[in-house]
Amino acid sequence: MDKQHLIEELITIITPYTEEKSALERVGENTDFIKDLKINSANLVDIILDIEEKFKIEIDNDSMAKMLTVKATIEVIESKLQANAG
Amino acid sequence: MDNNRVVITGLGICAPNGTTIPDFTDAIKNGISGIKHQPELERLGFSCQIAGMPEFDEERILRYFTPLELRNLNSTGITYGVIAGLDAWADAGLERNTDDEPDWDSGTIFGTGTSGIDKFRWAINKIDDMDIRKLGSSVVVQTMASGVSAFISGKLGLGNQVTTNSSACATGTESILLAFERIKSGQAKRMLAGSTSDSGPYIWGGFDAMKVCTFKHNNEPEKGSRPMSLTASGFVPGSGAGALVLESLESALNRNAKIYAEVLGGHINSGGQRGLGTMTAPNPVAVQRCIKLAIESSGIRSDAIEVVNGHLTATSKDALEIENWKNALGASSGNFPYINSLKGMIGHCISASGSIECVASILELYEGFIFPNINCEDLNPEISSMIDKNRIPQKLIHNQFDILAKASFGFGDINACVIFKKYKNG
Numbered sequence: 001m002d003k004q005h006l007i008e009e010l011i012t013i014i015t016p017y018t019e020e021k022s023a024l025e026r027v028g029e030n031t032d033f034i035k036d037l038k039i040n041s042a043n044l045v046d047i048i049l050d051i052e053e054k055f056k057i058e059i060d061n062d063s064m065a066k067m068l069t070v071k072a073t074i075e076v077i078e079s080k081l082q083a084n085a086g
Numbered sequence: 087m088d089n090n091r092v093v094i095t096g097l098g099i100c101a102p103n104g105t106t107i108p109d110f111t112d113a114i115k116n117g118i119s120g121i122k123h124q125p126e127l128e129r130l131g132f133s134c135q136i137a138g139m140p141e142f143d144e145e146r147i148l149r150y151f152t153p154l155e156l157r158n159l160n161s162t163g164i165t166y167g168v169i170a171g172l173d174a175w176a177d178a179g180l181e182r183n184t185d186d187e188p189d190w191d192s193g194t195i196f197g198t199g200t201s202g203i204d205k206f207r208w209a210i211n212k213i214d215d216m217d218i219r220k221l222g223s224s225v226v227v228q229t230m231a232s233g234v235s236a237f238i239s240g241k242l243g244l245g246n247q248v249t250t251n252s253s254a255c256a257t258g259t260e261s262i263l264l265a266f267e268r269i270k271s272g273q274a275k276r277m278l279a280g281s282t283s284d285s286g287p288y289i290w291g292g293f294d295a296m297k298v299c300t301f302k303h304n305n306e307p308e309k310g311s312r313p314m315s316l317t318a319s320g321f322v323p324g325s326g327a328g329a330l331v332l333e334s335l336e337s338a339l340n341r342n343a344k345i346y347a348e349v350l351g352g353h354i355n356s357g358g359q360r361g362l363g364t365m366t367a368p369n370p371v372a373v374q375r376c377i378k379l380a381i382e383s384s385g386i387r388s389d390a391i392e393v394v395n396g397h398l399t400a401t402s403k404d405a406l407e408i409e410n411w412k413n414a415l416g417a418s419s420g421n422f423p424y425i426n427s428l429k430g431m432i433g434h435c436i437s438a439s440g441s442i443e444c445v446a447s448i449l450e451l452y453e454g455f456i457f458p459n460i461n462c463e464d465l466n467p468e469i470s471s472m473i474d475k476n477r478i479p480q481k482l483i484h485n486q487f488d489i490l491a492k493a494s495f496g497f498g499d500i501n502a503c504v505i506f507k508k509y510k511n512g
Binding site: 045046049 | 153158224
């Protein structure tokens with residue numbers, strides 16, 4: 001799965017969690033979930049559960065703590081997908 | 087200390103026989119039952135397989151909750167409470183606060199017995215299945231007792247006291263008195279009072295096991311809840327929510343609000359589980375004291391009370407309640423007020439009962455009617471020996487009256503009594 005495709009999947013997942021629809025249209029690698037999309041921090045765990053389900057991966061607590069931006073999240077997803085493939 | 091007069095300016099309801107004020111008003115005037123056979127209770131082997139639950143379509147819920155909230159919402163009590171609470175707020179002519187600044191003058195005291203019992207079950211099963219990490223963020227806010235007041239407050243932007251009271255079947259009436267005190271003392275201008283109760287086998291099961299619910303009417307649900315009847319054989323469980331906007335008279339007049347009624351006063355106490363009082367039985371000394379002190383705090387004579395909305399659950403305790411009212415009011419058989427029980431139509435809505443029944447009481451005062459008691463055509467002779475049977479109307483009475491007393495009694499030997507008065511421009 002290429003990076004652009006991953007970002008698109010991620011946007012689909014986070015859409016219900018944000019009211020910032022215009023910021024959502026400009027999502028890029030550097031987008032911060034809390035600062036830019038004003039996502040309630042309590043909902044970050046729900047987003048991670050949705051990611052786990054979508055990509056059929058399991059995300060450990062250390063990785064979870066890093067997943068505050070699109071870039072970091074994509075990196076975690078990619079590494080878990082690779083681990084699965086390997 | 088301020089001593090503000092307190093009035094009711096908004097009503098909301100989510101009851102087994104009506105989930106809007108017009109539908110509910112129509113139902114209680116016409117004695118329409120909300121009790122139905124519940125296949126799930128039958129499947130689970132309950133003794134009592136009938137119950138009352140509010141009914142509304144899924145589209146209705148979309149008006150109160152965001153799609154995100156709805157994704158994991160599994161708390162009937164929160165759903166009912168939010169519907170009743172937001173409807174009461176709108177009925178009072180108040181807007182949802184969309185400012186960044188909280189509405190410091192408005193708060194809520196919205197009670198419940200349990201919260202999100204189905205959500206709790208789901209979470210417990212996940213944990214036991216070694217799936218703790220799958221719980222997500224929605225378990226705490228739906229299973230904390232104050233979940234209902236927290237949801238309501240967030241939607242309205244309330245900045246005054248936001249809390250949940252819990253006093254078993256007295257919860258709803260207590261919430262009104264707590265809100266009343268807060269406004270009376272000048273600490274808030276407006277308080278959304280009310281209470282809610284979850285639906286379903288996990289909330290009703292404990293009562294079924296205690297054998298306090300009837301098992302004799304599974305084939306005739308609408309006849310099952312029989313307050314004051316000779317054939318009363320236990321209560322029928324119910325659920326739902328009722329909500330009332332309480333407001334200082336000054337605030338209501340300033341904004342030219344519709345005023346349904348005035349809260350004159352009330353009293354809350356406990357029998358201490360002493361004397362005849364136990365965890366589950368009321369101490370009559372405390373019940374009578376509660377009613378007397380409610381009247382005293384309202385500055386009226388006991389013979390000014392024209393209508394009593396009883397607790398009257400359809401158990402063997404109904405006759406004792408009548409005796410308590412009679413003694414507390416110092417009334418004779420003939421001059422006892424009219425008395426009715428909504429539980430004949432909707433069953434016993436546990437922690438929601440007091441607020442739902444107070445909404446019914448306010449509608450009676452405001453519109454000038456006394457709703458009929460249903461299912462007591464075979465009046466308990468123990469009751470008719472104490473008060474004239476014409477005091478227990480079985481047909482709708484159109485009658486303008488001024489003062490109504492409402493009481494609720496709960497497990498733990500606790501009592502709450504509130505006195506409402508028709509408001510007449512001054």
